[in-house]
Amino acid sequence: MDPSKVSIFKTYEKPRGQGGSGSFATFMIIGPVCFFLGMLFSSFPYDYPLLWTSEVTPDAYYDQLETHLKFLHASPPIIPRILHIAISIGFIGFFIKLFKPSEANLLFDGASLVLYVVGVVVYITNIVKGLRIVTLGVYGVPEGSSDLAIGREDSLRVMAASNTILALVLVGVLVLQAGQWYAERKEQDEVEKFEKEQEEKNATKGQKSGGHVTRSSSKKKQ
Template identity: 85%
Template sequence: MDPSKVSIFKTYEKPKGSRDSSSFATYMIIAPTCFFLGMLFSSFPYDFPLLWTSDVTPDAYYDQLETHLKFIHASPPIIPRILHMAISIGFIGFFIKLFKPSEANLLFDGASMVLYLIGVVVYITNIVKGLRIVTLGKYEAPPGTTEPAIGREDSLRVMAASNTILALVLVGVIVLQVGQWYAERKEQDEIESFEGKQAEKTAKKAEKGNTHVTRSASKKKADEHGMDSKRLRRLRGASPMNQIIAMPFKTFCYMAIQRSYK
């Protein structure tokens, strides 16, 4: 049974010779992803003392980190717009690749899109919300609310951890895209190798058939030539002229035999 008919998602056969992993849509996914990883790498020096060292973090460092985050949150509107445009470019790339998807697109691009969505959710729920809290300076829950609240240090650690989660998710997207490119290239090489072997076998069979036909034709011609030669000899031996020519020789032989008996 065809797996594409059993699955709830319909897949399509990829046209021969097409390479979706090297298409423009793939670059639309990888380029924003690398851009976001660069932004996260620029934040790594600020996140390192909070998560990746056992040394005690001084209070002055939290003040510096708060100032840095407030400066980012107060950036001109063009900055978040560029960021959101980059996020949209990634989604457009996924939508292009998942339009009439092949089985490889459904597996690799589907998983990549899930990771990309996870990254967007982490960005909205943790980072954007965290920047607003840091700007307002209201780490504690307002009176009369039942929402859990964490302190200043824990809030900054949550933002640093969110950056780490985002980095891992985006690296996963790139790994899946590279894996898709490798799988499609390997599959294409195997198809070309198989087609080459099949063409070679077909050529050998055709050559063998032509040789057999040539030999059969030669043998048939030789047989026909032999039959014609025998028939010609018979016709020559049975002709009246040959009998007249052979009669004196036969008479001479008969007389010689009679004299030998006398």
């Protein structure tokens, strides 16, 4: 094998996140994110009348939504355990990809991790807390030293808005992961193009040097 080709391959270091553990770690991130988006999509029919329509929401709808949320909060312990395991799988995927990170990892995976943490915070502070309030039925109670009290309808609207915010955050994670894949793919294509050009140049130089050697040897024989 031509030594110049060997040096070219040595200078190219495959970006992290392509193949091997990087691809599996990406799957560990995308899988839970899509799982959570599916859960939020199943709640969209309940959230739509509260946020996206100008029509007056009847009181019977609030009763129906409240019953639905109480049923979710009273689900068997295995349901929240599966949810928390899925959240943990996403964090493990980020930690694998950010172990000895490259510049691309810090840009895309770092921003994705920030959005993922924001989503977890929204889930804990708004959704879980809202489910507890709905189950207890303690609407309109001031929190802490604040005199601000949120009624039943506003509390349910806050939960619906939290679901929407969480969905947008998770979509942002998917967009960043797709952007990382595109950037790495583009870089790989450029490297392959550069390697091909170098091979053609080396082949052309080899042909020229071979022709020069044959001409010089013929002159010596003369």
